[in-house]
């Protein structure tokens with residue numbers, strides 16, 4: 001099996017990258033929806049796609065299955081996610097070895113959230129405590145794997161301060177992360193400030209901004225606080241006006257994300273990562289508008 005290209009090679013090409021994130025569906029119907037979305041996105045050729053890893057380590061097989069489908073049937077570069085939740089070090093290494101044997105050379109390495117009902121993250125016996133531990137483990141055993149890691153422009157919700165979170169991020173970078181992808185944000189200023197703070201803390205990795213094209217007022221009001229992402233008043237006001245019209249609300253969300261992307265790229269971001277929640281409509285509109293803008 002020919003090994004995949006590391007994403008860092010694409011970043012080094014210095015052109016705006018488009019990546020999209022899928023989650024592994026729970027049932028057949030969800031599987032069909034994912035495939036329809038992937039089919040609709042095919043003409044836009046994302047530079048890479050990531051496939052999340054479910055809470056509690058429950059999607060080990062499904063993440064692997066959809067990573068393979070999206071790579072083999074769609075020809076895309078894939079980046080499966082992996083978390084420390086519910087696995088021993090030996091099990092984590094076994095999962096990575098499976099990807100490696102299959103030619104996969106890009107993994108997003110995360111700690112994961114505490115399982116439902118638990119407020120604090122507790123590593124499983126013989127497991128790992130932080131994403132930096134997982135990165136060090138993979139880096140030590142599979143030096144040719146390109147490792148993505150999570151970053152939080154408005155700080156990770158558990159961190160006492162931005163300063164503390166940045167110190168931890170530096171540990172993650174030093175452990176061998178290859179690039180960072182951010183938590184979703186709606187206010188570009190947060191990303192620009194974050195990049196400055198990273199550089200001031202000696203974190204020189206490329207930072208791919210993660211965006212969620214908003215679908216409705218209810219959605220941003222749910223996701224914003226959950227992810228620790230602030231909600232600009234202008235976005236809330238615009239969504240409020242069209243609250244009774246889902247199509248108009250989606251159009252507002254796409255326009256918001258479009259302007260975010262244009263500004264981010266103008267300021268030199270390495271591309272954009274779209275949290276598409278297995279839906280294609282807004283991603284396609286954004287990809288089209290970006291093509292038009294680039295033409």
Ligand SMILES: Cc1cc2nc3c(=O)[nH]c(=O)nc-3n(C[C@H](O)[C@H](O)[C@H](O)COP(=O)(O)OP(=O)(O)OC[C@H]3O[C@@H](n4cnc5c(N)ncnc54)[C@H](O)[C@@H]3O)c2cc1C
Pocket residue numbers: 051052053054055056081082083108109110111112113114129130131132149150151156157158159164165168169171172181182183184210
């Ligand atoms: C791009 C992206 C993709 C994601 N994909 C998934 C997914 O597929 N599946 C999933 O379940 N979740 C996913 N998440 C969510 C993620 O698992 C949670 O945000 C989780 O709470 C933290 O993961 P992390 O890898 O950032 O953890 P870490 O980097 O380990 O950080 C977690 C907390 O611990 C602190 N910390 C880190 N290192 C140290 C240290 N050495 N000492 C003390 N404190 C420390 C940090 O400041 C932070 O508050 C994703 C998040 C992002 C940004």
